[in-house]
Amino acid sequence: KVFLATAFSSTSPKEVAVLKDCLFCIDDKGIIDRIVHPEHDDYDSILNEYVNTHAFYKIDEGSYLLPGFIDLHIHASQWAQAGTALDIPLHDWLSTYTFPSEAKFADLDYAKLVYEDVVSTLLANGTTTALYFATVHKEASVLLADICAKQGQRGLVGKVVMDLAQECPDFYRDADTQTALQDTEEFILEVKKIAETTKQGVYPVVTPRFIPTCTDEVLEGLGALAAKYDTHIQSHCSESDWAHQHVQQRFGKNDAQALNDFGLLQDKSVMAHSNFLSDEDAKLFAETGSAIAHCPVSNAYFANSVIPIAKFARMGVDIGLGSDISGGFSPSLYDNSRQAVMSSRMLEDGVNPDLPTEERGVKDSRITIAEAFHLVTAGGGASLSLPIGRLEEGYAWDVQRIDTTIPTAKLPLFDPDEPLLDIFQKMMYLVRPENIRDVWVQGELVHSRN
Ligand code: GUN
Ligand code: FE
Numbered sequence: 001k002v003f004l005a006t007a008f009s010s011t012s013p014k015e016v017a018v019l020k021d022c023l024f025c026i027d028d029k030g031i032i033d034r035i036v037h038p039e040h041d042d043y044d045s046i047l048n049e050y051v052n053t054h055a056f057y058k059i060d061e062g063s064y065l066l067p068g069f070i071d072l073h074i075h076a077s078q079w080a081q082a083g084t085a086l087d088i089p090l091h092d093w094l095s096t097y098t099f100p101s102e103a104k105f106a107d108l109d110y111a112k113l114v115y116e117d118v119v120s121t122l123l124a125n126g127t128t129t130a131l132y133f134a135t136v137h138k139e140a141s142v143l144l145a146d147i148c149a150k151q152g153q154r155g156l157v158g159k160v161v162m163d164l165a166q167e168c169p170d171f172y173r174d175a176d177t178q179t180a181l182q183d184t185e186e187f188i189l190e191v192k193k194i195a196e197t198t199k200q201g202v203y204p205v206v207t208p209r210f211i212p213t214c215t216d217e218v219l220e221g222l223g224a225l226a227a228k229y230d231t232h233i234q235s236h237c238s239e240s241d242w243a244h245q246h247v248q249q250r251f252g253k254n255d256a257q258a259l260n261d262f263g264l265l266q267d268k269s270v271m272a273h274s275n276f277l278s279d280e281d282a283k284l285f286a287e288t289g290s291a292i293a294h295c296p297v298s299n300a301y302f303a304n305s306v307i308p309i310a311k312f313a314r315m316g317v318d319i320g321l322g323s324d325i326s327g328g329f330s331p332s333l334y335d336n337s338r339q340a341v342m343s344s345r346m347l348e349d350g351v352n353p354d355l356p357t358e359e360r361g362v363k364d365s366r367i368t369i370a371e372a373f374h375l376v377t378a379g380g381g382a383s384l385s386l387p388i389g390r391l392e393e394g395y396a397w398d399v400q401r402i403d404t405t406i407p408t409a410k411l412p413l414f415d416p417d418e419p420l421l422d423i424f425q426k427m428m429y430l431v432r433p434e435n436i437r438d439v440w441v442q443g444e445l446v447h448s449r450n
Contacts, residue, residue: 001026001443002050005059007399008066008424009391010374013313018420019391023047024065026397030199030443034393062405062413064427067389068128068398068439069333070380073234073272073293073322075133076144076157077102077111079118082326090240090302090327095169098326102135102160103172111140115147118331122153123447125332126436128398129154129380129388131234131270131293131322133207136160136174138183145191145202152446154200154398156384158207158234159187161222167213174218181221188229200396200442203232210236211258212246223263232268232384234293235259238281239273240303256281265290268385272322275299275307282315291318291383294375296339297328306347309340309375310365320380321372334431337372369428401438402427409434 003024011017023036023046036043050056059065078098085097105111122130130148134141134157141159148155161184163174174180184206191204206226208214214222226233238244238255247255256277259265267289274292277285285292294309313319321336322328330336348365381389388396404411404423409432413423427435439447 001055001057002046003057003059003065004047005063005065006420007064007391008373008420010067010370010378010389013371013374013379014368016370016373016421016424018424020420024391024397026443030397030441031387032391032393032395032397035391059401060403063401063403063437064423065391065399065401066126066427067377067391068400068441069126069376070320070384070389071122071127071130071323071333072270072291072320072380072383073133073295074122074130074325075327076115076118076325077105077133077135078326079121079331080104080114082331083329084326086301086329089242091242093302099169099172105135105137105140108140108143111137111143112147115140115144116151118325119147119151119153119155120447121331123151123439124433124436124449125334126400126439127331127333128400128439128441128446129156129384129386131156131205131232131384133158133160133209133234136162136172138187141187142190142194145194145204148202149194149198152200152441152444154202154388154441156203156205156232157191158205159184160207160209161218162209162213163218164213164215173213177215177218177221180218181225184222184225188225188231192229199444204229205232205234207233208235208264210239210243211250211255212243216262219262219264226266227263230268232270233264233266234270234272235264237271237274238276241276244276254278254281256284260284260288270320270383272324273299273303273307275303275305277312279315282312282317285312286316289318289385291320293322293324293383294319294340295322295324295328295336296343297330297336298322298324300339300343302327306343306365308347308362308365309344310367310371311362318379318383319375320383321376332433333376334428337369337376337428340372340375341367341369369425373428397440397443399440400436402431402435403437404435406434411435
């Protein structure tokens with residue numbers, strides 16, 4: 001396939017490349033084989049070769065391509081309760097709303113209903129890759145991987161492990177430690193089998209919910225399983241004061257250190273939130289290649305804090321964005337990108353004009369919308385150690401077409417000479433699902449909106 005389009009891609013945390021009127025040549029595997037700029041000698045010959053074939057896609061004027069977004073932390077099962085109970089503390093929210101809601105996924109018909117809807121909703125919002133928490137149920141978790149495979153989304157799916165009786169209700173936890181580990185191993189093997197049938201890949205993820213709901217034995221066993229099968233790992237780390245202190249009291253150390261001791265921090269680890277990492281913890285993340293899934297909307301509700309993301313990025317930690325449905329209410333990573341910028345500005349805050357010598361906030365915390373775009377594309381790809389999130393040779397053709405001319409969601413573009421980087425910023429701030437007209441994953445069209 002060859003696409004003729006103007007596209008944007010993050011080349012570094014602060015820089016966005018404008019790929020104006022380029023030819024994007026996609027191979028049979030859905031990988032970008034070549035990007036040919038109009039100045040290149042081959043441009044006209046490639047154009048002439050493809051222009052009248054059905055392998056040629058000319059993107060209309062007023063439409064632009066962005067890489068598909070990467071959701072580094074989402075509870076697929078919690079889609080059923082998104083937008084509710086955001087006004088109570090994390091511990092109460094888990095026990096009174098979330099655990100009963102997740103327990104319903106023992107019913108596979110119910111699971112199918114919710115999981116098909118969340119996958120298609122994410123695709124409609126431009127999310128081409130998602131790192132999912134499912135529930136403790138093995139069968140329903142395999143079903144989520146199967147639904148990702150069928151809808152063409154690159155899903156990384158975890159069967160949730162929670163086996164510590166003191167912190168988990170009887171109606172919702174793994175039967176016992178051995179069963180939790182055995183179910184996880186069987187889950188890994190079943191998802192690997194599903195993956196063989198897909199072009200885009202689906203991946204099993206080792207998923208201890210978080211230290212407070214897991215026994216030492218299960219954490220150790222999960223670290224060993226991840227090593228044995230070379231899987232991704234995900235969990236929650238230092239999210240709230242309550243969770244952070246729980247780990248301190250149990251182990252006399254921070255979450256990050258404890259997770260590392262169980263073999264759970266490695267190159268393919270993604271830890272949600274990680275708000276209260278010390279500098280030592282952040283160094284451990286950088287050294288092990290572990291990534292942070294920054295969940296800015298959720299953090300406003302359940303963490304009551306803003307993570308100093310700019311500082312951790314400067315320390316060399318891989319960072320991407322997560323919606324954290326349903327700790328965060330929005331399935332849109334546009335909304336989360338906007339909140340990431342706004343939260344970072346509130347953390348920085350600046351100087352009180354009445355007290356000009358007194359700095360408020362944390363210096364050098366601000367991020368720009370280009371940096372948020374980096375998090376939600378290239379940063380997410382680096383966090384997962386997958387060749388996704390950039391429009392460069394060797395990367396997957398995971399792309400969203402943004403139509404800025406939709407009558408009900410038109411972008412304010414009045415000047416015919418508007419600089420393309422200004423159009424990019426307007427898209428990041430103003431795009432709604434109506435503007436996301438086509439979505440491709442690994443070269444295949446997986447969503448279209450008329
Ligand atoms: N910590 C443990 N489980 C959860 C969850 O489901 N959501 C959030 N936000 N934090 C958690
Ligand atoms: Fe979460």
